[in-house]
Amino acid sequence: MRIRIAHAISYDYAEPARHITQVLRLTPRDHDGQHVMSWRIEPSIDGRLRASRDAHGNIVHSFYADGPISSLAIRIEGVIETIDLAGVVRGGLEQVPCEVYRRDTLLTGRDDALCRFAADAAAGAGTPLSQMHALMAAVGEHMTCVEASGRSGIGATAAFAAGEAIAQDIAHVFMAGARHLGMPARYVSGYVAAAGGLPHGDGAHAWAEVHLDDYGWIGFDCANGLCPIDTHVRVAVGLDYADAAPVRGSRQGGEGETLNVLVRAVAAEGRFANQ
């Protein structure tokens, strides 16, 4: 599928900011399941944008701008060609030993209840792969996915207790469970195209990947109840949301920040389809 993505993140400041630093993980990479045909990141103000690569192999842009800045918009546009590989991720840049992804982090810590839940979910399943499918089904059943607008993550334990969470915390719950079962698990931030009729499509999304000896990394999207198909575009991975967050920033001044995010990810039509 050819997916066209338009993503705009805009900040308005009641009081102008004197200096802004942002770390952007907003650029996808190629792997067997996806090919980046075009991609562009454009801040609305002058500044220095430096590309680098982080520990996980994500493309990172550091953006520095001097004020006074009363508004800043980062626009991302691109076209991605995807293939349905049933969630299997191959041919990407893997620079971290998968053992690293068994670590617990602040957002993927787990309590007894979550551990029991994961163990119960996997109990009847045979192979590690079917255990993970069972865990995905159990998490999908236990957790209600709510829209992200205006909410921020609270971490696996709290989200599990609440039974309702945004997609990133549902991924954290799944990761905490998978790690409890001894599997390396990582966080994925990306986009889902509206095309597939999925309950949580059309826009920015988050899911998890588990490393299985026989397959390598496989994605599990509990909110949508499936392993990622050709509607999913992977952008960045990490130990948890904080590690793979699309934007991490700091500023001096700039009190009274208001944030607006617009994301559209759609199956490309017209000239994009033939591009």
Next chain:
Amino acid sequence: MVAFDEMTGSGAELRSAYSALDRWLKDTPAETLALRRSQAELFFRRIGITFAVYGDAESTERLIPFDIIPRVLTKPEWIKLEAGLRQRVTALNMFLADVYGPKECLKAGIIPPDLVYRNACYQLEMVDFKVPHGIYCHIAGIDVVRVDADTFYVLEDNARTPSGVSYMMENREVMLRLFPELFATHRIAPVDNYPDQLLATLRSVAPRSAPSDPTICLLTPGQYNSAFYEHSFLADKLGVELVEGSDLLVKDDVVYMRTTQGPKRVDVIYRRIDDDFLDPLVFRGDSVLGVPGIVGAYKAGNVTLANAIGTGVSDDKAVYSYMPEIVKFFTGEEPILKNVPTWRCREPEANAYVLDNLENLVVKEVNGSGGYGMLVGPHANKAQIESFRHKLKAQPDGFIAQPTLALSTCPTFVASGVAPRHVDLRPYVLSGANGISCVPGGLTRVALKEGSLVVNSSQGGGTKDTWVLDA
């Protein structure tokens, strides 16, 4: 358990290093000593050398009790100890360069990879990054304990932001003022060149792009940190600016310090902020202590951080148990300093033994420090032992256990007069581009409670001046 005594050995003989001190203790009238002790306390109060105890509601700042009877090491003892420390710190730096680089020691099976990879202190940001001049651990505080005349054990390698060196210096300062006669009758190696050595070390590791006179600053978490006194003390002695995170600014991967003359570029940062709080853009996003962008500047090669990020993977207590093999692997030599025998609770057999012998062992949390999260079996009550038994069963990975060591004792003033109390020693080892240096001695910490083996100042320990006799 009879411990080796620094003054009298295992029996009644007087060890030669202490002969003059012994005579002085006997000859000096008790009132004079009492007067000097109160003067010493007054000095410390005036200097304002305090530390904060976390979780103590009564006072946020406290004096560390100072004992006026020094701990004495002979020159031959020190020479051997120093050789061992140099070897150990060399190995620590090589280990760090290896786990963040080619990972030969993991391939060779010297240490289980998951101990490194699953360790939260193994900072992924540092993988394949070349630190300036190849040095990770510029300032190390290696805790050693003595069990007999010839045997020193390393208890802990502190490779992150070891503190206490200001006490080493202030203790000497106070002793010089109170007991000039002792310094006339002993040839004691000086420690007051520590700031010079530290400054030389920091200057030597400046980025290659830095000017010949690099700008150095000391980054503190602020006045609420337990070691804030030391941060201001060291900045003053080094003649460098003491800064907090909000005093630094990163632009285009270059770190600047706000000054009254405008931003000034910084080349070397002696940082006393933990990794997790150093940069809210990379580590904990809720940190207000750090400097946004500092990791980017570091990785761009525009600034040197001392110590490097991620040194914690080398002083972890689980990794500690592999240090003899690590020393051998990297230096090709037999370790000069021994490790305390350690049971790794992650190994089922070891854990079974530990669970059976909890009342005789010291159990430590792998990631704990400062004497927090530790069980001293022989001194613990039933409830404490049971709580650790539960923890060990639930999470064996998180713990190691060691035999209760008979730490050497040193005569110490207590309420009832002079009595032996257990001591340890933290020498400070500096690694720069021009090699390793180590001032003779270090900080002697003493457990003031009778029979207590916990010397941490946060747990009621005191300090002593440490003498290395030149002759």
